[in-house]
Amino acid sequence: xxxxxxxxAYDADPVEVASAAADVDAESDTDVAIAPQTADLAAVxxxxxxxxxxxxxxxxxxxxxxxxxxxxxxxNGAVGTLINHSERRLSLADIDGAIAAAExxxxxxxxxxxxxxxxAAVAALGPDAVAIEPPELIxxxxxxxxxxxxxxxxxxxxxESVDPDIDVYCGAGISTAADVEAAADLGADGVLLASGVAKxxxxxxxxxxxxx
Amino acid sequence: xxxxxxxxAYDADPVEVASAAADVDAESDTDVAIAPQTADLAAVxxxxxxxxxxxxxxxxxxxxxxxxxxxxxxxNGAVGTLINHSERRLSLADIDGAIAAAExxxxxxxxxxxxxxxxAAVAALGPDAVAIEPPELIxxxxxxxxxxxxxxxxxxxxxESVDPDIDVYCGAGISTAADVEAAADLGADGVLLASGVAKxxxxxxxxxxxxx
Amino acid sequence: xxxxxxxxAYDADPVEVASAAADVDAESDTDVAIAPQTADLAAVxxxxxxxxxxxxxxxxxxxxxxxxxxxxxxxNGAVGTLINHSERRLSLADIDGAIAAAExxxxxxxxxxxxxxxxAAVAALGPDAVAIEPPELIxxxxxxxxxxxxxxxxxxxxxESVDPDIDVYCGAGISTAADVEAAADLGADGVLLASGVAKxxxxxxxxxxxxx
Amino acid sequence: xxxxxxxxAYDADPVEVASAAADVDAESDTDVAIAPQTADLAAVxxxxxxxxxxxxxxxxxxxxxxxxxxxxxxxNGAVGTLINHSERRLSLADIDGAIAAAExxxxxxxxxxxxxxxxAAVAALGPDAVAIEPPELIxxxxxxxxxxxxxxxxxxxxxESVDPDIDVYCGAGISTAADVEAAADLGADGVLLASGVAKxxxxxxxxxxxxx
Numbered sequence: 001x002x003x004x005x006x007x008x009a010y011d012a013d014p015v016e017v018a019s020a021a022a023d024v025d026a027e028s029d030t031d032v033a034i035a036p037q038t039a040d041l042a043a044v045x046x047x048x049x050x051x052x053x054x055x056x057x058x059x060x061x062x063x064x065x066x067x068x069x070x071x072x073x074x075x076n077g078a079v080g081t082l083i084n085h086s087e088r089r090l091s092l093a094d095i096d097g098a099i100a101a102a103e104x105x106x107x108x109x110x111x112x113x114x115x116x117x118x119x120a121a122v123a124a125l126g127p128d129a130v131a132i133e134p135p136e137l138i139x140x141x142x143x144x145x146x147x148x149x150x151x152x153x154x155x156x157x158x159x160e161s162v163d164p165d166i167d168v169y170c171g172a173g174i175s176t177a178a179d180v181e182a183a184a185d186l187g188a189d190g191v192l193l194a195s196g197v198a199k200x201x202x203x204x205x206x207x208x209x210x211x212x
Numbered sequence: 213x214x215x216x217x218x219x220x221a222y223d224a225d226p227v228e229v230a231s232a233a234a235d236v237d238a239e240s241d242t243d244v245a246i247a248p249q250t251a252d253l254a255a256v257x258x259x260x261x262x263x264x265x266x267x268x269x270x271x272x273x274x275x276x277x278x279x280x281x282x283x284x285x286x287x288n289g290a291v292g293t294l295i296n297h298s299e300r301r302l303s304l305a306d307i308d309g310a311i312a313a314a315e316x317x318x319x320x321x322x323x324x325x326x327x328x329x330x331x332a333a334v335a336a337l338g339p340d341a342v343a344i345e346p347p348e349l350i351x352x353x354x355x356x357x358x359x360x361x362x363x364x365x366x367x368x369x370x371x372e373s374v375d376p377d378i379d380v381y382c383g384a385g386i387s388t389a390a391d392v393e394a395a396a397d398l399g400a401d402g403v404l405l406a407s408g409v410a411k412x413x414x415x416x417x418x419x420x421x422x423x424x
Numbered sequence: 425x426x427x428x429x430x431x432x433a434y435d436a437d438p439v440e441v442a443s444a445a446a447d448v449d450a451e452s453d454t455d456v457a458i459a460p461q462t463a464d465l466a467a468v469x470x471x472x473x474x475x476x477x478x479x480x481x482x483x484x485x486x487x488x489x490x491x492x493x494x495x496x497x498x499x500n501g502a503v504g505t506l507i508n509h510s511e512r513r514l515s516l517a518d519i520d521g522a523i524a525a526a527e528x529x530x531x532x533x534x535x536x537x538x539x540x541x542x543x544a545a546v547a548a549l550g551p552d553a554v555a556i557e558p559p560e561l562i563x564x565x566x567x568x569x570x571x572x573x574x575x576x577x578x579x580x581x582x583x584e585s586v587d588p589d590i591d592v593y594c595g596a597g598i599s600t601a602a603d604v605e606a607a608a609d610l611g612a613d614g615v616l617l618a619s620g621v622a623k624x625x626x627x628x629x630x631x632x633x634x635x636x
Numbered sequence: 637x638x639x640x641x642x643x644x645a646y647d648a649d650p651v652e653v654a655s656a657a658a659d660v661d662a663e664s665d666t667d668v669a670i671a672p673q674t675a676d677l678a679a680v681x682x683x684x685x686x687x688x689x690x691x692x693x694x695x696x697x698x699x700x701x702x703x704x705x706x707x708x709x710x711x712n713g714a715v716g717t718l719i720n721h722s723e724r725r726l727s728l729a730d731i732d733g734a735i736a737a738a739e740x741x742x743x744x745x746x747x748x749x750x751x752x753x754x755x756a757a758v759a760a761l762g763p764d765a766v767a768i769e770p771p772e773l774i775x776x777x778x779x780x781x782x783x784x785x786x787x788x789x790x791x792x793x794x795x796e797s798v799d800p801d802i803d804v805y806c807g808a809g810i811s812t813a814a815d816v817e818a819a820a821d822l823g824a825d826g827v828l829l830a831s832g833v834a835k836x837x838x839x840x841x842x843x844x845x846x847x848x
Contacts, residue, residue: 250496275563520750
């Protein structure tokens with residue numbers, strides 16, 4: 001399984017969470033990655049944790065201000081990027097452009113979407129992976145795998161009908177080892193999570209308990 | 213063939229163009245529709261021309277200001293709507309929502325996209341039709357069917373691989389009967405055009421010459 | 425006083441509300457105007473009611489799709505337009521451009537903002553009027569004049585320090601004659617309201633009771 | 637004078653330019669700062685150069701993905717931030733929110749605008765400084781101080797009529813010491829520049845020649 005911890009704009013110390021992630025990753029079969037705020041990428045990558053960006057823009061190098069250039073993310077240690085998270089929605093053309101930008105810079109791509117037919121849509125754009133995150137479950141503590149298992153199964157089916165080799169992740173409300181296992185049972189290749197780790201009193205323990 | 217004339221924000225008299233469209237539609241095998249500015253919908257529909265909206269928002273009725281509600285378009289005579297035109301790009305979630313809103317209001321849907329894999333993506337969202345319009349050819353006077361015939365063929369193939377029954381239109385630079393015929397030869401079920409008619413000295417004649 | 429009824433994307437019959445507004449306007453000293461959805465402008469203007477747009481775009485005539493051209497609003501009967509409503513926020517440059525577009529088309533302009541220093545900011549752009557609408561009070565039924573009278577007074581002061589001749593309106597939660605009177609007492613030249621009339625069981629009666 | 641070098645999404649090595657800026661800053665009376673891409677903030681700050689962000693979002697810490705939190709910029713070495721650059725325009729409400737976010741995190745604020753009345757507008761929001769950058773001159777190599785000196789003088793006057801203590805910068809096309817001096821003569825307290833340094837063959841020499 002792949003576990004991507006999105007630190008969002010939380011107050012969690014990104015280096016502390018990343019160090020814990022690097023430890024857990026080394027001690028388990030699970031591949032754990034951290035998606036910190038863009039400004040924290042280099043510090044997180046320095047911990048040895050697998051480091052992802054939360055967003056990349058579709059722009060090429062040039063006269064663009066305040067938008068992350070994929071190459072700038074990569075040179076600061078990112079190896080992948082989320083695209084079109086429900087808190088950072090892009091136009092269809094920009095999703096397409098962001099995938100191209102990420103590939104140009106050597107970043108892996110996970111494109112998020114809200115429902116199975118949107119998952120089929122983004123799978124058609126050729127990312128490495130897609131992630132189903134029903135917006136209404138984000139931050140609720142109720143895992144998508146329990147609240148709506150059919151949506152995960154349908155997303156897996158929708159994505160694989162477009163591209164049999166694509167990875168499919170799910171997210172929203174995931175915070176326990178049982179949630180991760182339920183996601184795997186529904187066919188997911190990984191999970192996205194955020195508050196369950198980033199807002200835990202002890203993120204390292206929360207991560208360890210997640211990966212058992 | 214279906215010919216959709218997008219009046220954009222041009223100065224053309226929408227009622228004059230619509231009247232010409234109604235005449236041409238009645239006299240030919242071609243189905244001609246007009247997409248005026250939102251405020252002109254009722255006046256255009258009154259001519260008897262098939263009337264389309266240039267855009268609909270994904271919102272449901274409620275507390276939303278300055279965004280077209282699909283039901284409001286329908287009650288003023290629209291029978292269909294463009295969605296995600298390259299001059300009015302939407303997020304993926306909003307394209308999905310706009311299709312749902314249009315269907316709720318009984319409007320036909322044509323979702324625009326820039327290239328064949330975006331066409332496959334939007335076809336996965338279930339609209340009635342998709343339209344390929346390479347942005348770099350819009351307004352050039354060079355028809356897409358001549359500048360890049362492969363993109364039209366690829367778009368038809370991409371769309372039909374997702375949904376065999378979907379209609380596929382093409383647009384950008386189309387202004388003559390030969391352009392329309394070339395589009396049909398490439399597998400398109402219709403064309404979108406704009407300046408070729410809307411900016412013509414005599415829109416009625418331009419429409420008649422187009423439909424021979 | 426000026427009373428602008430924003431019909432938003434509500435289900436209310438725009439012609440029914442507009443007819444009631446025209447009657448109330450004729451029978452009272454209050455200037456009552458209706459801002460329907462864009463597609464309904466012509467039908468509302470036909471009632472004889474003073475008709476406003478909910479939004480105008482900054483574009484000039486040309487190759488723009490799905491964005492209201494100010495001239496198109498005017499030719500369908502609008503005499504004024506809201507700009508930057510909190511449900512249709514614009515960039516600063518687009519507020520500036522929308523004011524210019526509206527003036528070009530002969531439309532009066534009311535620019536909305538959330539707090540007194542934003543009111544000072546938009547007043548500097550030279551519209552005919554500004555409107556303070558604290559977003560957290562919109563749709564609550566608690567009138568801004570009661571929930572936060574200081575914000576109205578401060579907005580009036582902020583606007584008039586920039587432009588002594590500008591009109592200042594307030595909105596959010598206004599639904600009774602007492603609310604309108606309280607707004608006037610705080611220095612407002614008018615009010616914006618929406619659900620209090622548009623969602624009333626009998627909009628005509630609601631309007632009559634408002635204007636006593 | 638204050639010279640802010642916006643590295644945009646250019647390919648320039650941010651550490652090389654920042655090191656040159658730190659040297660020039662130390663050897664001259666001019667205050668030179670560098671605004672790199674967000675992911676490069678920490679590396680640039682490590683050079684000792686005064687480090688600025690190109691953009692901050694208005695969000696508070698919490699569930700927000702892919703948007704720079706002001707505190708995250710500050711903890712990686714930023715001491716100030718551009719807001720509303722013409723390549724990263726914000727809604728009025730978000731400009732207001734971004735200023736508040738920056739102040740909360742201890743960042744200085746420079747808000748950009750296109751013309752003198754927009755400058756008056758943003759000055760009313762209370763930033764530390766404003767910057768006039770006519771978009772049509774950006775990247776042209778023709779300095780604003782030469783192409784349109786009146787716009788700089790009018791911007792200074794507009795800003796100071798709102799807030800006598802505010803700093804006023806100008807930008808667009810500035811690349812030589814003469815341009816900087818001309819800006820100072822027109823009343824500007826500093827300049828924004830980008831391609832003149834970032835795209836120079838030898839950014840260090842370009843910076844030294846600029847600051848004489």
